[in-house]
Amino acid sequence: MAFFIQSHRWIDGIVPYRVGESGVTDTAKEMIKWVIKYWYRNTGIRFRLRKSESDYVKIVVEHGLGGGRSAIGRRGGMQKIRIDPDYNPPWALSHEFAHMVGMLHEHNRPDRNKFVKLTSKADDSYAIDSSGIMVGPYDCRSNMAYLGDLGFTYIPGACDPGGHGLSTGDRKGIKYIYAGALGSRIATYDWTDGWTTAFFYEVAGKPFMFFLKAKDGTVHIHRVNADGKVGDKIDEYDWKSGWTTAFFYEVAGNPFMFFLKAKDGTVHIHRLNADGKVGDKIDEYDWTNGWTTAFFYEVAGKPFMFFLKAKDGTVHIHRVNSDGKVGDKIDEYDWKSGWTTAFFYEVAGNPFMFFLKAKDGTVHIHRVNSDGKVGDKVDGYDWTKGWTRAFFYEIQGNPYIFLLKDLEGFPPPIFFPGEPRINAARIQVLPDGTIGSDLERYDWDISWTTAFFYQVAGKRFMFFLRAPDGIVHIRRVGLSA
C-alpha cells in the first residue's frame, strides 16, 4: 500500500508553498496547479500559498534537470521540490509531492525482496530502510513504485506494475498516516494544579468534560464548545478526597459514572442527568483496597468491567447489569505485579486488551473472548520504561495508540546515550490488533499526566493536562480540510 518515514508530518495536513521565480513556463504553471488539485482531491492534503509560515516548500523549476527531487517529509524551514517540466509528466511531480509528505520508495520496504530483484546497477539508494513505516501490503502500482528501473527488476508473478499517479493504496496510506496525526494547538489553559482525572463524555448528544482532583475531591464539569475548546463550567462538587479512578459508561442507553478510591476500595455509581451533571448515587460497594486500574468495555453487545491491582496483579472481571450496577464476577486472574496501564480496544470488529508496565516497558496484547474474559496473548513487546499513559483512538476505521512518558516520574538515566529523548508517540495498530511502527515521536519539554482523544461536531481533538501545574493544551487531530 505505502511506505513512510517516521514523523515529519505537515501540521493539519497543510503544506505552505511558493513557486520559484525563474523558468516558470505556462506548462510548468499548469502542471503545478494540476498536481495541487489532484492531491487535494485524492488525499485531503491542502496546499496553501505561503504567507509567513516558517516551514514551507519552494517549488523550483529547473529545465534540463532531467527528473524531480524532493526532501522526505516536513524538514523544518524552507525545503525544495525541484522539477523539470520538459522531462517530468504530471504524475512524476505527484511522486515528488509524495516524498514531500513523507513517502518513501516501495522498493526500500523491508519486504521488497519478495517483489523485486536487485541488479548489479543497484547502488545505496536501493537499500532497505528498516526505520520506515509499512502501511498495508507492497504496492507495485504505487506512485512510489518505479515503472522501469535499472537498479531492479520485478519478480514475474509477484508484481503487476503499471498505472500512473496515486494508487488506491497510496491514498489509503496517506489517509492512515495523516488522519490520526497530531495537529496545531487550538487552546492553552493555565488552571490550578492537582487535576488527576479528566475525561470526555456525551449525554443526549451534548459533549462534556469531567475534571477531578484526587487530593481534595474537587470536581468540575464543563461544556465542550463546537470548536473543541473547553466551554462554560456547568457544575462543580466538593467531594471527599481520595477518588483515584473515574469513568463514564452507558448501559441500555443510560449514562453512568463509576468512582473508585484505590486506598480503601470504596466504589460509588452515579446516574448522569440529561444536562450532563452527576445525578443520584444508585449503588455503592466496599471492596478491598489496591484497585489501580478499572474500565468499562462491551463485547458482543454485553457490558463488562475490568479491575486490576498494580501491586499484586489481581484481576477481576465483572458483568455490568442493565441498571448500570456492577454485576457478578465472571472471572479472576492472578497475574504478576506491575501492570500500570490497561485498556480495551477493537480493530476490524475484533476485541483486544492492551497491558503495559511503566517500570520496565513490558507490553502484552490479549484477545478478548466473546464471553468478556481475557483470551490468548497475541503479542508482546519490550519497550523502554516510563510510559505512564496510553490510549487507543480510531478515526474512520484507522486505529492508533497514543503514548505518554513521564520523564519526571522516571528520572534519568532512562535513555541510552545518543537515544533521542522521546516523551510522546503515536503508534500504528495493525489490522490483527497487534502493534506496528512508531508513526510519530515527540520530544516535548514537559511531561503530560493526562491525555485523551475526543470528537466534537465531526472534528477531532486531543486534550493534554499536566497535574503538577495545571497546564492544558488542546490540539487538532488529522487533516483540517
Ligand SMILES: [Zn+2]
Ligand atoms: Zn523518488
